[in-house]
Amino acid sequence: MTRFGVFKSAIFAAALVPAAALAYGFYTNDLTANPIDYITDTTGYTALSLLLLSLSITPLRRLTGRNELIRLRRMLGLLAFFYACLHVSTWLVLDWFFDFASMAADIVERPFITIGMLTFVLLIPLAATSTTGMIRRLGKRWQQLHRLVYLAGLTAVIHFWWVVKADFREPRLFALALSVLLGFRAWWMLRSRLPLRS
Amino acid sequence: MLIKKPADIPYSEVTPRGLYLRRREFIQAAAAGAIGGAIGLSPLAIEGLHAQARTKLPNVRKSPLSTSETVNSYDDATGYNNFYEFGTDKADPKANAQRFVPKPWTIKVEGMVKSPATIDLDTLIKPFALEERIYRMRCVEGWSMVIPWVGFPLADLIKRLEPQPSAKFVEFTTLLDPSRMPGQRYPVLQWPYVEGLRLDEALHPLTLMVTGIYGETLPNQNGAPIRLVIPWKYGFKGIKSIVRMRFTDKQPRGSWEVSQAREYGFYANVNPTVDHPRWSQATERRLGEFRRRKTEMFNGYGEQVASLYTGLDLRKNY
Secondary structure, three states, rough: OOHHHHHHHHHHHHHHHHHHHHHHHOOOOOOOOHHHHHHHHHHHHHHHHHHHHHHHHHHHHHHHHOOHHHHHHHHHHHHHHHHHHHHHHHHHHOOOOOOOHHHHHHHHHHHHHHHHHHHHHHHHHHOOOOOOOOHHHHHHHHHHOHHHHHHHHHHHHHHHHHHHHOHHHHHHHHHOOOOOHHHHHHHHHHHHHOOOOO | OOOOOOOOOOOHHHOOOHHHHHHEEEEEEEHHHHHHHHOOOOHHHHHHHHOOOOOOOOEEEOOOOOOOOOOHHHHHHHHHHOOOOOOOOHHHHHHHOOOOOOOOOOEEEEEEEEEOOEHHHHHHHOOOOEEHHHHEEEOOOEEEEEEEEEEEEHHHHHHHHOOOOOEEEEEEEOOOOOOHHHHHOOOOOOOOOOOOOOOOOOOOOOEEEEEEEOEEEHHHHHOOOOOOOOOOOOOOHOOEEEEEEEOOOOOOOOOHHHHOOOOOOOOOOOOOOOOOOOOOOOOEEEOOOOEEEOOHHHOOOOHHHHHHHHHOOOOOOO
């Protein structure tokens, strides 16, 4: 394996640590007095972190000039989706145990759940079109479609913000990180549209 | 080699983990204490290390007001806490309150009361016989526990303090000391924490001043040395580590109400029909159970307390 291959595998393994820790904690009955909330919080937090990490690849690549970083982007995005799936399944199975009436009411009436669900729905087409075959088939439209991730990042941060009762330190940190990451893109877009000055 | 299983060691003889982890400090403190003792200093450091030691409370009566439901484990009740003075994560209070020393402790009684005074806690609680009350505890976040509190009715204390006829409310305040309560170094809520009750709510026989839990002294993370428990209200009304009681004719504003008045009201009665603006209050998860259960009006204490609120619009007065 190349050195970068080892690096990539290490990141993959590190990203699976939260899931492994949850599985181990579940097995040893050590997930706090409220395991369902703990699993929900951990999977959601990890999903959001990985989503922002995937959004940091392009800026990092441009700033460092290390083009091989692009090979991490899909993996991070899919890992974020993996944790988002765990997060939504926790809600569906552990929290409500398929009580569809209550869940539907929650999606309609609770803005933080509405926007959380929207985030998940936004991620589905992105994960579904992440294969090399799909990238080739969609061509230019692939890139257009995958700009949805900017919106998903935004709705995910709002979702986190709306869950919190009083301590906004963490949501604020995520909001700041997202602003920086989207700020880079906005700046580059503006610059590319402005005429070059000599 | 034959490894024997440890014999049944009574829980009281097991060194608490926090204390065990600090055993070196203990030895140092003990040494310092010995030296200090020799030269006439009080070995306060040693007392500090014992603050979190579990002590059984003597002569605790059972109460007919207890529920017969299954009690949550000691670890649930003392390891999963909302006590923002020691951090906002549920595990923070237990982790950060170990070194807190809830003594000496005084309570300032002020406002519309016969004789305002600052009273030493031991003196204040001495006249009252302790009883165990096993109550349901419903958190505004949607989870609940069953906890065996030890304490005495707040009504007994208030009657001794003799509020003036003009007093309509009583306001409680938590200790403000960021050096001992690290959570107060960041303005998550308005510090010090404040909560209040209408005087008739405070005088209700279910309202309990709590100094113990599971037959033992109250751990710091649960609000040592003295806290309030009002079982028909959301948990946040049960103010912890109380240092002040003020009798007043104006409705007090609690810290949560100040932080988000639309979400947390003065009454905060458990009510499955009035939702928190961001989540439903119709169901709750009893810790230790898998399926959600239906939340009961006034947390199941309606028979005793509903009459307090006759004619009051509970939708507006949430």
